[in-house]
């Protein structure tokens with residue numbers, strides 16, 4: 001298969017036994033059999049078609065800020081979108097960007113153009129593709145509020161199509177992409193004219209709030225658990241007296257109990273064991289099952 005892939009994409013854009021700790025914000029976990037970085041839509045399409053014909057499992061990776069790869073690694077191919085997916089253009093009130101562009105870069109481009117609507121998303125450390133997949137959100141706003149449409153390619157590389165916001169079924173940390181496996185190529189956002197200085201002040205204020213309330217100096221994947229209906233995950237964890245509880249190098253953050261952090265040298269197994277301890281304790285105390293928001297993949 002690797003030989004077939006080298007006919008489609010430069011060998012320098014492929015890495016065998018790729019350490020996923022390097023590509024994910026938890027800085028933990030095993031290796032992927034192969035990581036490929038297509039630089040444009042044509043290369044991505046070619047790669048997906050080869051993987052489909054070979055029956056090879058694969059997963060697209062954005063900025064790796066919501067993925068944990070188990071220590072046994074990922075048996076298959078991780079497709080990380082290359083620099084050809086990073087473009088951002090502003091035209092009037094509309095922003096078009098590649099799915100590999102970071103939310104922070106898109107929000108900055110919006111602010112520079114005096115467009116409001118993305119301030120609340122600007123501190124989320126994900127790519128546009130990952131943010132649409134997760135319907136990422138913060139401080140009362142989510143991608144859904146500003147997204148107009150996306151272009152996608154099917155998992156097998158066979159079909160290109162456009163989906164408007166309505167057909168993405170965006171809900172709390174959910175999009176239809178989690179069922180279809182379609183890969184986002186580009187996204188279009190509709191914003192409103194605003195005051196550049198005020199927009200930048202708002203972004204700075206939200207950044208300061210994050211730095212104060214979240215353990216930003218430690219590797220993590222943000223809030224580890226989804227918000228259960230009627231509760232806040234972090235509050236449940238705190239009320240179950242789990243703040244500071246650790247397994248190996250993994251710890252329930254002292255600063256924000258919704259975060260599991262890598263204090264240094266954590267393995268994915270440490271993190272997953274800690275997750276289970278937290279889930280069991282919260283279930284016992286409050287009868288609530290905490291579901292991970294983080295996508296956990298790979299082998300034990």
Ligand SMILES: Cc1cc2nc3c(=O)[nH]c(=O)nc-3n(C[C@H](O)[C@H](O)[C@H](O)COP(=O)(O)OP(=O)(O)OC[C@H]3O[C@@H](n4cnc5c(N)ncnc54)[C@H](O)[C@@H]3O)c2cc1C
Pocket residue numbers: 025059060061062063064065066067099100123124125126127128129130131132133134135136137138177182183184185216220221222223295
């Ligand atoms: C410090 C910190 C703070 C965070 N704060 C927030 C927050 O406030 N709000 C919030 O919602 N999240 C937050 N997160 C979580 C994370 O940043 C978001 O979920 C983000 O949207 C993930 O984007 P990503 O590019 O890193 O995706 P990845 O982690 O790379 O991937 C996540 C999922 O998206 C899929 N995916 C990635 N790219 C594509 C694509 N092009 N097409 C289709 N599927 C794709 C992957 O296959 C995977 O299943 C935080 C994380 C950290 C580390």
